Amino acid sequence: MRWEDAARRQKGAGRVGRREREVVGRGVRLGEAAQGVVAEYGRAVEAVREALRPLHDALVERELGAIPVARLQDVTEGRLRLGGVERSGFGTVGRVLAAGPYRLRQIPGVGQRTVDQILAAAHRLAEAVHETVAVRIDVDRPEPGTTALVMALHVLVEAGPDARRAVDRAAALAERLGPLLADARPAGGRLRMALAGREKRARALAAVAEVRALVEEAEQAGLAELFAQTSVDLLRPSADLAAWADFELRSAEYYGLLAEVSGRLPDAAAAEGFLPEEVAERVRNQRLDDSRRRVSLRGYQAFGARFVLAQRKVILGDEMGLGKTVQAIAVLAHLAAEGRDHFMVVCPASVLVNWTREIEARSALPVRVLHGPDRHEAFADWQAQGGVGVTTFDALRGFPAPDGGTVSLLVVDEAHSVKNPQAKRSQAVALWAGRCERALLMTGTPMENRVAEFRNLVGMLDPRLADSLGEGDALAGSVAFRTAVAPVYLRRNQEDVLTELPSLQHTDEWEELSASDEEAYREAVRAGNFMAMRRAAYLRPEKSAKLERLREIVQEAAANGQKTVVFSHFKDVLTVVEQALAATGGTPLSGPLTGSVPAGRRQRIVDDFAAATGPAVLLAQIQAAGVGLNLQAASVVVLCEPQIKPTLEHQAVARAHRMGQVRPVRVHRLLATGGVDERLVRMLERKSRLFDAYARRSAVAEATPDAVDVSDTELARRIVEEEQERLGLEKEPVTDSGGSSGGSGRA
Known part of the structure; x- marks a missing residue:
């Protein structure tokens, strides 16, 4: 009879095993996928830390090498006598730490107790430096170390917030599945289930039921596919050029992630x-x-x-x-x-x-x-x-x-x-x-x-x-x-709160044209005058939507004690802006800095702007001030209109966002909806994508980027014709489309 009972138990266990083995297997595979994506994210984070460590260590070493050894008196409240140490060539905290106890002990008149006090004070100062220095990434001087860091960050930035959410869900799922799969293990095999005691079998069956519920919930949420896609994103190789280009566009995201990963x-x-x-x-x-x-x-x-x-x-x-x-x-x-x-x-x-x-x-x-x-x-x-x-x-x-x-x-x-x-x-x-x-x-x-x-x-x-x-x-x-x-x-x-100062933040300020702006714009389109279309939003300043937003930006910057530089391609736009800001009053104006101003005078204008106490505004023609001048006194940049060549904007912004800038730089590009600005921005974005897809994959094309560029004349003609058609106006020959400014805006 006992043999028959045992046979029945084994037969029942076999039936249960056949039903439950599949559930356990699905749970194991889901758990492995969850653990895998968590591990991939961990490796991506560790890659950032590994790239950051030598840069940070070098920065700490440089800082300590610049701190006079006399600063150790501050740490010890003046108890140390350091004259002999300085005379022996250990003039900085960095040199003291590099020397170590043996070499310091050889200095005449310096005993073991003094050496211990000196090194203890130096280590305290080194810890403070280690906690306070922050690595800044210089896009103008890419080096192997910073390139490695940007590439490591690029993987995580490209994966985006969806990856972080996927990893969080994977970690939570793995934490829940782990104990359940351990309890359900006997149900994964016929013999194990048959040999398990009654209590273990009951616990295994209860765990299997919970695993089934978790697996079905995960399948409904598409977690397996989400984990797989996240793993692909985290494993995707990063190219140095693409990483640097993306960093320029989204530096705030990179720095934010760097602060999070480093704990700084x-x-x-x-x-x-x-x-x-x-x-x-x-x-x-x-x-x-x-x-x-x-x-x-x-x-x-x-x-x-x-x-x-x-x-x-x-x-x-x-x-x-x-x-x-x-x-x-x-x-x-x-x-x-x-x-x-x-x-x-x-x-x-x-x-x-x-x-x-x-x-x-x-x-x-x-x-x-x-x-x-x-x-x-x-x-x-x-x-x-x-x-x-x-x-x-x-x-x-x-x-x-x-x-x-x-x-x-x-x-x-x-x-x-x-x-x-x-x-x-x-x-x-x-x-x-x-x-x-x-x-x-x-x-x-x-x-x-x-x-x-x-x-x-x-x-x-x-x-x-x-x-x-x-x-x-x-x-x-x-x-x-x-x-x-x-x-x-x-x-x-x-x-x-922005530990990586300086950062660069871009904002496209889209404005709806006023009725007066629209009328001026239609006249420019009817005439086929591309340059007049680009500056139509400023032709009637009393009702100009762009000018009103520009005033608000300048006023808010002034309220925060910040300096602003205003760029435009056109002289007459700068004149309108100057008159509008002068009428508002309160903020000193410099410039306008244009192509007709001699080089020496240009620098004096910039120096006066930088020397001004408190808020100030510098007006500058983008062709004249976009290269060769340092405008790091400004932390707010306004671009009155989009430029035909993106490099003009990048060079102008780089005048303020560079070494020596002590505040984050905020860039506002003023754009009008539904007209030339919108078409120009869209075409330039498409042109940039074309360059990314082609020029960066070909050494020849990279050497000759005009191979994939659209000429200024062709771009202007296309935009004018499309706007004439959109507004239902008779087509006129395109004018003012090929020069640097055209009309009253000529440099």
């Missing part, structure tokens, strides 16, 4: 805006969902997004160039992932197009423009279908305020524009802020010394806190002021 993150208190601990702790504990976001965040940006979510109604006052828009999009994406479906962005008309493009590029959220003659119909569609509505301050006044809670987030850009509570636009924003579940006011203009204006903004969010604010809060200092307003206000400065 900004000071935590600065990154958190010096918030009180109780507020900072609440923000740190706030979850941030990135499933509907298409861009990675830096640590301080993730903290900013969490601040908005945790505090609900706030002012984000980060200095210009720190990515307030990206932080707002991160909040929108998080709320959308939670099931919220109605959001509103209010901004000046000059940045409306920018907002729609940024949301589309950096998130998976639907965007609706609520502006123009059809704005009320668009508003009704937005109410019915949801998404992110983007509108202007004036248009908002014409829309009915929402019922409480129906709009999950109101974002107000350039919020200092609504600081006057008597203005109708301010009253409209205040009404919406009171009716929305959350509100985010954004301004890059420092508010610490403008308490009356700041109080008005706070009043839209927290009237009780606004009533409690007094002038004395600002007089007590910025840290005290931020403590007082911590529940609603977060501001970080570039120098505190």
Whole structure:
């Protein structure tokens, strides 16, 4: 009888094994794929660290070699006598460390105790240097070491945020599968199952059931395919030219990743805006969902997004160039992932197009423009279908305020524009802020010394806190002021959170032409005048959309104490800009620096600009100032129009973004929608892709890049003809299409 029972158990175990072996096998394969992608990512990260280590060590050695040995007195509070050490040739901390205890002990009058004290102090100083120095990547002087680092970073940057998300999911899955597969192991073989005891069999069957659920969940989510694609992305070889080209375009992403991998993150208190601990702790504990976001965040940006979510109604006052828009999009994406479906962005008309493009590029959220003659119909569609509505301050006044809670987030850009509570636009924003579940006011203009204006903004969010604010809060200092307003206000400065200074950040400022601009543009198109088309947005300055945005950029830069250089291809555009900025007043103007200015005079203009105390503006013709001059005094660059040759823009920007620059450089390229700028940018992007695909793969083509270039004349003719057709105008012969400027814009 016992033999029959054993046979039945073995037969039953065999049947169970046949059903379950497949599940265990699928679980094993999924676990191996998950572990594989985690390992590949780890190897990619380690490759960055290996490339960084010698660069960092060399930088530390160079710094220590420049520190006088007398600095050791600071570390020991003046207890050391170092005269004999210096006279023996060990004049720097680097030389002392290289000498070691034996050679130092040979110095007359230096005993063992003194040697121990000297070396202990030197090591403390070396540790401080090791923690503070940061590797900067110089695109103008690529070396084997920096090339290796850029190539290693390129692999991770190209893999993108999707790879990081895939790795996180793989790590979590592997952690769950590991113990389950260990418990399910007896079910993977007929004999093992038959020989296992009752308790192990029960545990194995329970584990198999959980493995099956995990595998089915992973299959529905397409994780196996995601892991495979991520592994391919991480294993894809990086070419040095492609890596350097990409670094120039996306240096902020490279530096952000480098800071993360190296652990060289900004000071935590600065990154958190010096918030009180109780507020900072609440923000740190706030979850941030990135499933509907298409861009990675830096640590301080993730903290900013969490601040908005945790505090609900706030002012984000980060200095210009720190990515307030990206932080707002991160909040929108998080709320959308939670099931919220109605959001509103209010901004000046000059940045409306920018907002729609940024949301589309950096998130998976639907965007609706609520502006123009059809704005009320668009508003009704937005109410019915949801998404992110983007509108202007004036248009908002014409829309009915929402019922409480129906709009999950109101974002107000350039919020200092609504600081006057008597203005109708301010009253409209205040009404919406009171009716929305959350509100985010954004301004890059420092508010610490403008308490009356700041109080008005706070009043839209927290009237009780606004009533409690007094002038004395600002007089007590910025840290005290931020403590007082911590529940609603977060501001970080570039120098505190961008550890890789200087960085280069590009922003395309897309503007909708005013009616006056459009009329001037049509006249230029009708005449077939390509150069007049390019500068039509400035021909009628009293109603110029580009000029208005340029004023805003210069004013915000001035409020932050920054210098600005404004480039244009055309002399007459610079004249218009000079007159407009002079009428605004307040910021010293230099130039215009044009081709007709003698070389010596050019340098004096640049020197005067650099020597100016506080904010200043330099006007420069891009052909004249794009090469040969150092403009690192400027940390804001404005390009009045896109250039026919991308190299002109790159050279001009490089005048400011170079060795000696102490602040990140922010580049604003002013572009008009729907016309020559849009066509020119699109053609140049296509031309760049063609060069990448062809010239970099051929030594001959690389030596003669014009082999794949479109001539300026041909490009101009094509754009003029396409615009004449688009606007339904009779075709006229193309003029002013081949020179450096043409018309009144000639250099």
